Amino acid sequence: MAHVSSGQGFTRTSSARESLTNSIDVDWNVEDARSLVSSRTFDLASDLLDVDVPYEGQEPLTFLHYMKGYEYRPHIDGNLFLSKRSQPIGNRIATTLIYCDAADEGGATVFTNGEKLKFQPRRGDVLFFAYNPDPKTEAMHAACPVMAGNKTTLTQWHRLGVSSRASWDNFSDWGRFHNPYQGSEWKGSRFSVQGKADL
Numbered sequence: 367m368a369h370v371s372s373g374q375g376f377t378r379t380s381s382a383r384e385s386l387t388n389s390i391d392v393d394w395n396v397e398d399a400r401s402l403v404s405s406r407t408f409d410l411a412s413d414l415l416d417v418d419v420p421y422e423g424q425e426p427l428t429f430l431h432y433m434k435g436y437e438y439r440p441h442i443d444g445n446l447f448l449s450k451r452s453q454p455i456g457n458r459i460a461t462t463l464i465y466c467d468a469a470d471e472g473g474a475t476v477f478t479n480g481e482k483l484k485f486q487p488r489r490g491d492v493l494f495f496a497y498n499p500d501p502k503t504e505a506m507h508a509a510c511p512v513m514a515g516n517k518t519t520l521t522q523w524h525r526l527g528v529s530s531r532a533s534w535d536n537f538s539d540w541g542r543f544h545n546p547y548q549g550s551e552w553k554g555s556r557f558s559v560q561g562k563a564d565l
């Protein structure tokens with residue numbers, strides 16, 4: 367059972383997932399650990415997907431802490447295709463996982479359909495996956511139970527079509543989430559696929 371926190375002092379529970387979680391809103395007006403880590407995940411996503419993934423208006427960074435026996439059963443993070451024909455405006459298209467601490471035993475991230483990949487993370491590893499072409503097959507994944515030690519991760523989901531004026535919760539039916547940094551905008555440089563050919 368997970369105690370899934372919004373960071374606003376309430377939790378909801380999920381039987382598919384057992385971890386301690388916290389949502390970390392990013393203030394895009396300042397350059398700090400949160401904005402720098404989060405922005406790098408969007409740059410990576412833009413580069414790999416060949417489409418500019420916005421920074422502002424995205425879901426918060428989510429910190430997950432798995433203790434011994436905790437796991438996250440097979441699930442999909444998003445349910446739309448990223449194809450030339452469909453325009454997944456406002457929807458999740460990909461996920462970046464940053465492994466802050468690896469378990470001593472267990473805690474692999476596995477892709478349970480398609481090619482059945484198993485990724486045994488070490489501290490500092492980063493895993494990126496898109497839901498293309500079929501999110502219900504290749505992108506179905508799970509976090510194996512932690513058998514010894516602790517595992518902590520930061521998850522950043524990536525959406526297209528969000529902005530400082532149109533945040534992610536406008537495009538989901540989970541209700542409106544208070545973000546103290548709503549409307550903040552990154553003033554620094556950012557990766558763009560337009561300049562990629564010149565690299």
Ligand SMILES: O=C(O)CCC(=O)C(=O)O
Pocket residue numbers: 430438443463473474475507508509510519521
């Ligand atoms: O911690 C993991 O290995 C997977 C986490 C995950 O699936 C998620 O945050 O959506």
Ligand SMILES: [Fe+2]
Pocket residue numbers: 441442443507
């Ligand atoms: Fe997931």
